[in-house]
Amino acid sequence: MPGTPFSAETRNNGDSTVIHLTGDIDRNAKDELEVAYNQAAARGPVILNFTDVDYINSTGIAVIVALLARARADGRPLRACGLSAHYREIFQITRLADFMTIYDDEPAALAVE
Amino acid sequence: MAILQRTRRKEDPTDRVAVQPPSQVGQAIPIPDHDPLLGYLLGVGAPVEVEKVTLESPALNEMRAAGVHLIVPLVSQGELIGTLNLGRRLSDQPYSTDDRKLLAGLASQVAPAIRVAQLVRQQEAEAKERERIDQELRVASLIQQTLLPKELPHLPGWKIEAYYQSARAVGGDIYDFIPLQDGRLGLVIGDVTDKGVPAALVMATTRTTLRTMATQSYDPGEVLAKANESLVPVIPPAMFVTCFYGVLNPSTGDIAYANAGHNLPYVRTSGGVVEMRATGMPLGLMTGMNYEVAYARLNPGEIVLLTSDGIVESHDRAGDMFGFPRLIDLVTKYDLEQDLISIILAQLDQFRGEDGEQEDDVTMVTIRRSSSAVESAVAFGEDPEVVASFALGSAPGAEREAMVRVASVAAELGLEGERLERLKTAVSEAAMNACEHGNKGDPDLPIEVSVLADSNKILVRIRDHGGGRSIPDPVIPNLEAKLAGEQSPRGWGLFLIEKMVDAMRTSTDDQYHTIELEMSRRED
Numbered sequence A: 001m002p003g004t005p006f007s008a009e010t011r012n013n014g015d016s017t018v019i020h021l022t023g024d025i026d027r028n029a030k031d032e033l034e035v036a037y038n039q040a041a042a043r044g045p046v047i048l049n050f051t052d053v054d055y056i057n058s059t060g061i062a063v064i065v066a067l068l069a070r071a072r073a074d075g076r077p078l079r080a081c082g083l084s085a086h087y088r089e090i091f092q093i094t095r096l097a098d099f100m101t102i103y104d105d106e107p108a109a110l111a112v113e
Numbered sequence B: 001m002a003i004l005q006r007t008r009r010k011e012d013p014t015d016r017v018a019v020q021p022p023s024q025v026g027q028a029i030p031i032p033d034h035d036p037l038l039g040y041l042l043g044v045g046a047p048v049e050v051e052k053v054t055l056e057s058p059a060l061n062e063m064r065a066a067g068v069h070l071i072v073p074l075v076s077q078g079e080l081i082g083t084l085n086l087g088r089r090l091s092d093q094p095y096s097t098d099d100r101k102l103l104a105g106l107a108s109q110v111a112p113a114i115r116v117a118q119l120v121r122q123q124e125a126e127a128k129e130r131e132r133i134d135q136e137l138r139v140a141s142l143i144q145q146t147l148l149p150k151e152l153p154h155l156p157g158w159k160i161e162a163y164y165q166s167a168r169a170v171g172g173d174i175y176d177f178i179p180l181q182d183g184r185l186g187l188v189i190g191d192v193t194d195k196g197v198p199a200a201l202v203m204a205t206t207r208t209t210l211r212t213m214a215t216q217s218y219d220p221g222e223v224l225a226k227a228n229e230s231l232v233p234v235i236p237p238a239m240f241v242t243c244f245y246g247v248l249n250p251s252t253g254d255i256a257y258a259n260a261g262h263n264l265p266y267v268r269t270s271g272g273v274v275e276m277r278a279t280g281m282p283l284g285l286m287t288g289m290n291y292e293v294a295y296a297r298l299n300p301g302e303i304v305l306l307t308s309d310g311i312v313e314s315h316d317r318a319g320d321m322f323g324f325p326r327l328i329d330l331v332t333k334y335d336l337e338q339d340l341i342s343i344i345l346a347q348l349d350q351f352r353g354e355d356g357e358q359e360d361d362v363t364m365v366t367i368r369r370s371s372s373a374v375e376s377a378v379a380f381g382e383d384p385e386v387v388a389s390f391a392l393g394s395a396p397g398a399e400r401e402a403m404v405r406v407a408s409v410a411a412e413l414g415l416e417g418e419r420l421e422r423l424k425t426a427v428s429e430a431a432m433n434a435c436e437h438g439n440k441g442d443p444d445l446p447i448e449v450s451v452l453a454d455s456n457k458i459l460v461r462i463r464d465h466g467g468g469r470s471i472p473d474p475v476i477p478n479l480e481a482k483l484a485g486e487q488s489p490r491g492w493g494l495f496l497i498e499k500m501v502d503a504m505r506t507s508t509d510d511q512y513h514t515i516e517l518e519m520s521r522r523e524d
Helices: A027-038 A058-073 A085-093 A106-111 B036-044 B058-065 B097-147 B196-214 B220-231 B323-333 B340-352 B373-378 B398-412 B417-438 B479-483 B493-500
Strands: A007-013 A016-025 A046-056 A078-081 A101-103 B004-007 B070-076 B079-086 B158-165 B173-179 B185-192 B241-249 B254-260 B266-269 B272-275 B294-297 B303-307 B362-369 B385-393 B446-453 B457-464 B503-508 B513-520
Touching: A007 A027, A016 A027, A016 A058, A016 A106, A027 A058, A046 A058, A046 A085, A046 A106, A058 A078, A058 B417, A058 B479, A058 B493, A078 A106, A085 B417, A085 B493, A101 A106, B036 B058, B036 B070, B036 B079, B070 B097, B079 B097, B097 B196, B158 B173, B158 B340, B173 B196, B173 B362, B185 B196, B185 B254, B185 B303, B185 B362, B196 B220, B196 B241, B220 B241, B220 B254, B266 B323, B272 B323, B323 B340, B340 B362, B385 B398, B398 B417, B398 B446, B398 B457, B417 B446, B417 B457, B417 B493, B417 B513
Parallel strands: A016 A046, A046 A078, A078 A101, B004 B079
Antiparallel strands: A007 A016, B070 B079, B158 B362, B173 B185, B185 B241, B241 B254, B254 B294, B266 B272, B266 B303, B303 B362, B385 B446, B446 B457, B457 B513, B503 B513
16 A cells, blocks of 8 residues: 655745655655755754654654754754654654654744744 | 679668768779679679689779778679679778678679569560561561562463562562563562661662663673663672573573573473573672673473572571572472472472571572463463454555554544554554565565454554564664664664554464554553
8 A cells, every 4th residue: 555655845944944744754755855955055953844744654763863863963953843743752752852852833943043 | 794783872771781982982893704703703692801802803903992892792593783882881890790691681682673674674675676677677578569570471472470478587589570672571580688678778779770771782791781880889888689680582482691690590491400500790799790691592391490599598407408409309300280489389398397487588480481382372362352354465565554454443443542543653563574574575475464352452463474583683772872873773663663552472483473562442
């Protein structure tokens, strides 16, 4: 059963970058997510918007971990918004939430300096 | 010996012997146990004139210097319990025969009375001390009982039993079962030197430390080494902990273990008894210790016995120890259909004799692998009804299909909200493991999914063709290590499954590997 294909759209917003994610996040999301990150503004926080994501599995968690490692190496904060209650819990269980702050929605994530 | 000194005073009603005490006569002069005066007074048993005694006695010299003229020994039941020391008579006349008779009579009356008073006082002190000890024992025993496992782990195909009986003085024995990821079980048995509250507190610390370390590594040597590092600074210098730690993989029967100076466990195999040897120093003595790791495998029908030294160090009336040979003999010869713990306890009772006291805590844990695959399959769950079952080829996307189909069944069974989401994630992960690892991605090999339910719970079983080979130890995911590039970013599957469901079990036979996920139907 195929799921919803993954896509990522990068929107620069001053010194902040929003990457809007759509579809399933699993290992197949890796390349497209990296491309989206490459298009981010030169500096400032990167916000992952999960509003249109219904499914994340462990290989997707691995993709996010790899992106987080890269963002940390670049010295820029990674934030998350629009997560369902279930995936918010999974971000807490995996402790991803300790390294990327989770906001309810995009405006909240952007409001932080 | 308690020496009670008594000196007559001026206002004493027995005026015939009233004395004018020189200033120092009123002072108590103790007679040390080794002073010859002691034996002399006991031997004479009557008033003694200091001037007439020729003894090399420091106590006598002291009395002389204090102006003591007459010593009246107070003897009760052959024991000198004190003396009456008198100075010169007021008239400066020597003490007459009558005076001495009177004093001797007085002493014979006074001595038993003082003796009784002493005994009463002593008994009061002892009663108070007993009360204090009892209170301390109650506290120690309470700590210990709070920390020992309330229930035994239920592993399909395994029978685990434990016995613990504290000695009156509460010896600081510890045993514990630590559920690890993917259904493995940590086994702990240990013994804290010392007894009472201090031992119970060290036991509590050790238990917590081991539980923490056990979740960080499957390597029992590393678990003990790390526990040792953190225990050394917190355990009092004169105390230490002997401890066996093993990690049981119930689906294969493999036990990896390490031992910090604890009694060796015994495995009863078809070929006799095998000691599980591994060297290591007790915990809490010094830092930088290494613990050898060794491996054992329990075949169907075999049993491991873990003990504390309260068994082998029990004494009979003649003072002989129970000893290891007797224990090994019991494990070797007992009928496997019987209960090993009961047999050992019966032998121990017989050995100690009728009113033999239990000197130390007695702890035993047995872990037995069921003798047949049938038994192990039956133990997998008590008759829940199969609600749905289907098979899927091991192609990409199968995990999503398994997830969606199980979710619709589970929703019909009343599972909803966050708990339904959790089950979905667990099923997806388990199905993906089954396809990718169990069936190695072969699209022609199916995974079989079944959903079972009884009134309390929903079970999801996912079976793949990964039987007959050992499953490598999963690395417990550590996000810091992953972010630092020290661990692969992957490896979250089993971790997530375990966190999502109420219980997770695995089993393996020659052909199949099965994972069972359990979710309670009640909301709590």
